[in-house]
Amino acid sequence: NAGVTQTPKFRILKIGQSMTLQCAQDMNHNYMYWYRQDPGMGLKLIYYSVGAGITDKGEVPNGYNVSRSTTEDFPLRLELAAPSQTSVYFCASSRTSGRNEQFFGPGTRLTVL
Amino acid sequence: AQSVSQHNHHVILSEAASLELGCNYSYGGTVNLFWYVQYPGQHLQLLLKYFSGDPLVKGIKGFEAEFIKSKFSFNLRKPSVQWSDTAEYFCAVNDMDSSYKLIFGSGTRLLVRP
Numbered sequence: 001n002a003g004v005t006q007t008p009k010f011r012i013l014k015i016g017q018s019m020t021l022q023c024a025q026d027m028n029h030n031y032m033y034w035y036r037q038d039p040g041m042g043l044k045l046i047y048y049s050v051g052a053g054i055t056d057k058g059e060v061p062n063g064y065n066v067s068r069s070t071t072e073d074f075p076l077r078l079e080l081a082a083p084s085q086t087s088v089y090f091c092a093s094s095r096t097s098g099r100n101e102q103f104f105g106p107g108t109r110l111t112v113l
Numbered sequence: 114a115q116s117v118s119q120h121n122h123h124v125i126l127s128e129a130a131s132l133e134l135g136c137n138y139s140y141g142g143t144v145n146l147f148w149y150v151q152y153p154g155q156h157l158q159l160l161l162k163y164f165s166g167d168p169l170v171k172g173i174k175g176f177e178a179e180f181i182k183s184k185f186s187f188n189l190r191k192p193s194v195q196w197s198d199t200a201e202y203f204c205a206v207n208d209m210d211s212s213y214k215l216i217f218g219s220g221t222r223l224l225v226r227p
Contacts, residue, residue, distance in 0.1 A: 042217035099145050099164050104157040
């Protein structure tokens with residue numbers, strides 16, 4: 001199993017550009033998550049999904065959008081990129097919530113200039 | 114809102130030294146507790162977790178953690194660290210009211226000198 005995969009690994013955007021961060025998992029997990037990690041701040045939940053077609057906001061959703069058309073894929077869309085969105089983005093998945101371990105992807109390092 | 118505090122942001126140890134990393138959380142109800150580790154250039158992976166039962170839990174690579182409910186703490190320990198333990202360590206908590214949502218601490222960067 002590949003686990004959780006993310007593309008791209010690195011990206012530089014100009015202010016106002018848009019992009020989609022890709023995330024896929026092959027573990028047939030129902031739950032998927034997007035986090036951002038800022039230096040010294042830990043991970044903050046952006047959006048999560050409990051299954052195909054169902055998404056909801058986390059702690060820091062502003063400036064982002066998600067969709068979940070299949071169990072495997074959970075892309076994160078940045079519209080009108082801003083310097084405040086410079087961060088490392090992690091996608092994760094879990095079988096269910098609560099006691100289940102979340103499995104993380106390798107991350108995407110995004111810089112907005 | 115629930116919060117997780119990791120008071121040590123940077124820790125430097127020599128090999129064979131003992132390690133204890135602090136983690137405190139704010140929620141007063143039933144919680145699930147996790148420690149994740151991020152080795153340089155790698156993704157986060159689970160070290161250990163606590164849900165119920167014996168408050169002393171053992172994880173991978175010789176790590177253990179103790180849940181002390183009265184202190185709202187879940188400290189991570191290892192009796193003798195190795196150079197390969199150099200990594201960033203994150204404590205995380207979720208509660209029964211919002212069980213999908215993991216709240217992470219700010220992380221502790223551990224450097225083990227050979």
